[in-house]
Amino acid sequence: MSNADHLIEKQLNSETIYEGKVITLTVQTVELPNGKQAKREVVLHPGAVTVLAITADDQILLVNQFRKAPNSLLIETPAGKLERGEDPLTSAKRELEEETGYQAAEWKHITSFYTSPGFADELIHCYVATGLTMVEQKLDEDEFLDVLHVTAEAAEQMILDGRIADAKTVALVYWWLRERMREGK
Template sequence: MSNEHLIEKTVSSKTIYEGKIIDLTLHTVQLPNGKEAQREVVLHPGAVTVLALTEKDTILLVKQFRKATERVLVETPAGKLERGENPLESAKRELEEETGYVASEWKHLASFYTSPGFADELMHAYVATGLTLKQQNLDEDEFIDVFEVTADQALQMIVDGEIYDAKTLTCVYWWLRERALQGKA
């Protein structure tokens, strides 16, 4: 089945803002019915997140303040891709920088758009196992606490509203599903 009847064609676009992390563009589009509309689009180089599984059947989570939400959020370790960077290499870098751990085994979990209504950010999620603690190496403007949780604790944190970051929910629910399939639930 063709999706041509849903496509919006770009008539023109202009960059409104160029930043360190994002750019903002304004697009004039022709709608499927022939009318024109405006679309604001945030351009982002993409990001990674890591579900780091320990040998104790726990996962590593981080807490950090997120200015956009004005809150300290509980998240899976994550970070922005450098322009042109391989997502797996970025995931390895971010895990070590944020948590101090390196992993011997990596598996791609999924890739998904974080907010496709206005942004092109594509998040790549990985599962990391075979963890070894090295040294946390935060950027000078990063302040992060690292901690471990069990499956029951992670689920309770979701129920209690302590975890509501989408990438973290995606990773935790995948982990809980995998555990259930293995009879660990």
């Protein structure tokens, strides 16, 4: 037991309110650490991947696409959801090729993090891909996006002026900038 076990909520029951193609919404009854009960609305998600694809000339591939939830065009690192039981690296390779038309020779897992732990269990796995080779873009039939080649300086400026407002992309760009500083670039 860790010192924080006294903070854990015990799930008493769970009711599925909605089950869709991407998410399941549940209402869970939990027992709080003080013995009282509370309701928690929880979005269940299969997980996702995102890729920081770095070109030979030290640019990154970003995609510009419309996202309905914020009702806005967003500039993001290539990303997508895991299929049930799918290995995250397999998913990352598929998403990079589908969205950008590139394959990578080298892959490195950077980190995994929860996107919105206050209400969702989505865990996103972040990869760096290098040794890129252009193959063929294979967008899903309901997917429309533009691929952008962006320098480190331009990516940082896009964050500072609000053109990049996607959390996973901000995190990966700042990771990249830190790595570049370590390398003296």
